[in-house]
Amino acid sequence: MRFGLIGAGRIGALHATTLASLPAVNGLVVCDIDRGQARAVADRVGAVAVDTLDEMLAAGIDAAVVTTSTSTHASLIQQIAAAGKPVFCEKPIAPDVAGTRAVLAAVQQAGVALQVGFQRRHDPGIAAIRAAVVEGRLGDLHLLRSCTHDPAPPPATYVATSGGIFRDCAVHDFDIVRWVTGREVVEVSATGTNRGAPYFAEASDVDTAAATLTLDDGTLAICTATRYNGAGYDVRLEAHGSAGALTAGLDARAPLPPAATGEPYTGFGERFHDAYAAELAAFCDLVTGTGTNSCTGEEALAALLVAEAAELSRRKGRPVLVEEVPR
Ligand SMILES: NC(=O)c1ccc[n+]([C@@H]2O[C@H](COP(=O)([O-])OP(=O)(O)OC[C@H]3O[C@@H](n4cnc5c(N)ncnc54)[C@H](O)[C@@H]3O)[C@@H](O)[C@H]2O)c1
Known part of the structure; x- marks a missing residue:
């Protein structure tokens, strides 16, 4: 499977390392508005770097991992869901209850899976x-x-x-x-x-x-x-x-x-090093249909x-x- 990861900051860099090591993942595309950051992380884990979400979606990904700053999660989840891709997103989905409900409705409408990063x-x-x-x-x-x-x-x-x-x-x-x-x-x-x-x-x-x-x-x-x-x-x-x-x-x-x-x-x-790795392995299983949403x-x-x-x-x-x- 080919995964996209958007947001190559602290937690994104960690998740990129994990994704690159998972046997089920044989391609990784890393995206960040900070081009240097995306390239640094991609080069380190043997991934491809892109500048925009559209490029990431056009790269033939099977699923996406969202690790950008909190205020961007809701919009990114909705765009990825509209493209028909399963999403893993770091908490929170959105900063407030109304925003969270709007995202859940959009995800349901798109019929894709959403797993949230409560790694504990x-x-x-x-x-x-x-x-x-x-x-x-x-x-x-x-x-x-x-x-x-x-x-x-x-x-x-x-x-x-x-x-x-x-x-x-x-x-x-x-x-x-x-x-x-x-x-x-x-x-x-x-x-x-x-x-x-x-x-x-x-x-x-x-x-x-x-x-x-x-x-x-x-x-x-x-x-x-x-x-x-x-x-x-x-x-x-x-x-x-x-x-x-x-x-x-x-x-x-x-x-x-x-x-x-x-x-x-x-x-x-x-x-939580091992817990983060386990939650992404679980997301892989969810995407392949071999596991449930944790x-x-x-x-x-x-x-x-x-x-x-x-x-x-x-x-x-x-x-x-x-x-x-x-x-
Ligand atoms: N589950 C946990 O234990 C845990 C731990 C840390 C952070 N988090 C969550 O992860 C998220 C990221 O936190 P962080 O500490 O890694 O932040 P960070 O600031 O280190 O990294 C965020 C990255 O996202 C990029 N970015 C921002 N907007 C973007 C956009 N629209 N498109 C592409 N890239 C964009 C930034 O350039 C930056 O590189 C936060 O929502 C935070 O709540 C969860």
């Missing part, structure tokens, strides 16, 4: 917790704790257009809480603070946040996020039930001394609705029902 679903530790929950090995689930702690804040330009810490960052935790439990989030109570750079407050955002989610069976999930975890990149999940508990991500490289003893993870590329657009929308509820709760200073979120 492919993390072996998190998948093992899900399996234990599904098989009832933890008994009745009572509490989940999920965290996304970045080692250092992104630049002001990124924060200004990120949509805020819940939509940009904790949305991964919200997706994983739904996926691991198979339950829906009913209510969110969230708060946040700023003790770091002033550009968070200037963007009406926070640098550190916590959200308590109440699931439809009464299970509680506590999600925390910070842009200032100087010890390293820390993504962990704990599940506590009446018959046992499991944790994911507390390995030697977790930035939590003295429990962890190795070189701390510096970022998502290291922590994260549909509807699943991504459900996680976004929780993030919207969290943002609303933080701003209003009260618990918010997910069904209150404007649809």
Whole structure:
């Protein structure tokens, strides 16, 4: 199969390396508005570089991977879907609920598959917790704790257009809480603070946040996020039930001394290297019809609705029902 990849930045360069290594992929076309960036990545992985989406689509691709900046995802997905090609897109589909729904409608109309990049679903530790929950090995689930702690804040330009810490960052935790439990989030109570750079407050955002989610069976999930975890990149999940508990991500490289003893993870590329590779292998299987969709657009929308509820709760200073979120 021949794949197209559009957006040769941080995550795009990583995905290009993975795609070039997959046995099912025997041709790769890399596109970026920054011509030098597209060529640098293409040359490194033995791919062809092009300048525009039209050129990428005309190159005879079987499927496309979208790893451009967030604000471009919705339009690119719709154009690729209209060309009849299956799409893998990094989160988010669109910055808001209305935009996401419009893309989902266009994808459905085009009759193509859309897989969204919530790669934690492919993390072996998190998948093992899900399996234990599904098989009832933890008994009745009572509490989940999920965290996304970045080692250092992104630049002001990124924060200004990120949509805020819940939509940009904790949305991964919200997706994983739904996926691991198979339950829906009913209510969110969230708060946040700023003790770091002033550009968070200037963007009406926070640098550190916590959200308590109440699931439809009464299970509680506590999600925390910070842009200032100087010890390293820390993504962990704990599940506590009446018959046992499991944790994911507390390995030697977790930035939590003295429990962890190795070189701390510096970022998502290291922590989720294998999960990113697994999600693209799964997308290949989806394209060839040998696998199922590991994260549909509807699943991504459900996680976004929780993030919207969290943002609303933080701003209003009260618990918010997910069904209150404007649809
Ligand atoms: N799943 C994850 O863990 C994860 C991690 C990092 C980033 N992301 C997502 O991936 C996306 C990219 O993030 P990044 O950190 O790699 O950004 P980045 O800024 O490093 O790269 C984006 C690239 O897209 C290119 N680009 C922008 N608009 C384009 C267009 N219209 N056509 C072609 N190329 C275009 C830019 O020139 C740049 O090279 C974001 O939406 C982000 O939310 C997801």
